[in-house]
Amino acid sequence: MVVAANAERPGVNVHCESVVHIYQTPNGAVVSLRGVDLDVDAGEALALLGPSGSGKSTLLSLLAGLIKPTAGRVRVGELDMNALSGSDLVAMRSGLVGLALQDAARNLLPYATAQQNVQVAQRRRAVRPRQLLEQLGIGSLAGRQVSTLGGGEQQQIALAVAVASEPRLLLLDEPTSQLDPIERDRVIELIRTLNDEVGMTVIAVTHDPAVAGSMPRTVTIRDGRVGSEGRRGEDYAVVGRDGTIQLPPDVLQLLPPGTLVRLHRQPGGVDLRHSDRQQ
Numbered sequence: 302m303v304v305a306a307n308a309e310r311p312g313v314n315v316h317c318e319s320v321v322h323i324y325q326t327p328n329g330a331v332v333s334l335r336g337v338d339l340d341v342d343a344g345e346a347l348a349l350l351g352p353s354g355s356g357k358s359t360l361l362s363l364l365a366g367l368i369k370p371t372a373g374r375v376r377v378g379e380l381d382m383n384a385l386s387g388s389d390l391v392a393m394r395s396g397l398v399g400l401a402l403q404d405a406a407r408n409l410l411p412y413a414t415a416q417q418n419v420q421v422a423q424r425r426r427a428v429r430p431r432q433l434l435e436q437l438g439i440g441s442l443a444g445r446q447v448s449t450l451g452g453g454e455q456q457q458i459a460l461a462v463a464v465a466s467e468p469r470l471l472l473l474d475e476p477t478s479q480l481d482p483i484e485r486d487r488v489i490e491l492i493r494t495l496n497d498e499v500g501m502t503v504i505a506v507t508h509d510p511a512v513a514g515s516m517p518r519t520v521t522i523r524d525g526r527v528g529s530e531g532r533r534g535e536d537y538a539v540v541g542r543d544g545t546i547q548l549p550p551d552v553l554q555l556l557p558p559g560t561l562v563r564l565h566r567q568p569g570g571v572d573l574r575h576s577d578r579q580q
Contacts, residue, residue: 312344313469314341314378316340316375317360317364318375319337319374320334320373323371332525334359334363334370334525336541337525338542339527343502345517346493346502347503347520348513349504349506349519350507350508350521355523356522356525360522363375364398364472365400365472366394366398377393377397395424398468399466399468399472401474402459405479411447411448412446412447415434415458418447418462419458422463424467437461438484442454453480460491467499469502470503471503471504472505474505476512478509489512493515518530527541528547529549561575562576
């Protein structure tokens with residue numbers, strides 16, 4: 302086991318309410334998130350899915366406190382992310398939240414060794430840095446300078462750094478994007494262990510079907526909103542707080558934008574039917 306299970310440090314819950322994020326570009330303002338509502342229970346494992354540019358990495362950055370929402374509310378455990386100062390957010394990322402970004406080099410000190418990077422990230426020495434790297438299957442890299450390593454090797458070290466402080470929330474952005482199948486499977490097993498045995502809450506942005514398939518819950522972000530959820534292999538559309546619903550792509554082909562539909566109440570729910578009268 303990478304880190305010891307600790308009943309005093311279970312995973313934390315996450316709450317996003319009507320979250321909007323707008324950023325500026327040379328060509329004007331871009332709305333990245335358009336009212337995201339999301340709740341993740343303490344100790345849950347969740348994969349964030351969606352096409353590039355859908356807003357999923359922006360959402361991960363909000364949870365990590367790297368950016369703040371333009372509107373709406375984000376809470377991690379008891380912390381109101383909008384109310385935290387810069388120093389509060391740094392302290393949060395050194396203990397409560399572990400973060401591994403897609404660009405692994407952003408997580409690491411390039412001229413330090415892998416072992417030194419882990420040592421810097423640890424708040425307490427529950428597991429020796431070398432032992433942690435060995436448990437991850439990368440003990441041979443312990444004395445290597447990070448700047449001399451390949452992208453896949455750096456990605457694995459970045460994951461070791463993210464879990465070194467025994468966080469209660471682990472945020473991962475494309476954790477297997479540069480790994481071969483053997484390395485990928487080892488990382489997936491590590492994530493499963495951290496969630497099942499240690500109790501960390503895990504949220505991972507991924508395009509990797511193997512990572513998504515290993516998670517008990519998936520949330521798909523489309524056009525800056527929560528479009529659908531998957532739970533234990535079943536896919537569901539999600540009704541937003543304002544009553545909106547995003548149709549899955551295959552259904553949208555049958556009911557393109559502008560289509561008139563009728564809603565028919567049924568004992569078990571509501572049927573959505575194509576209207577005979579169209580614009």
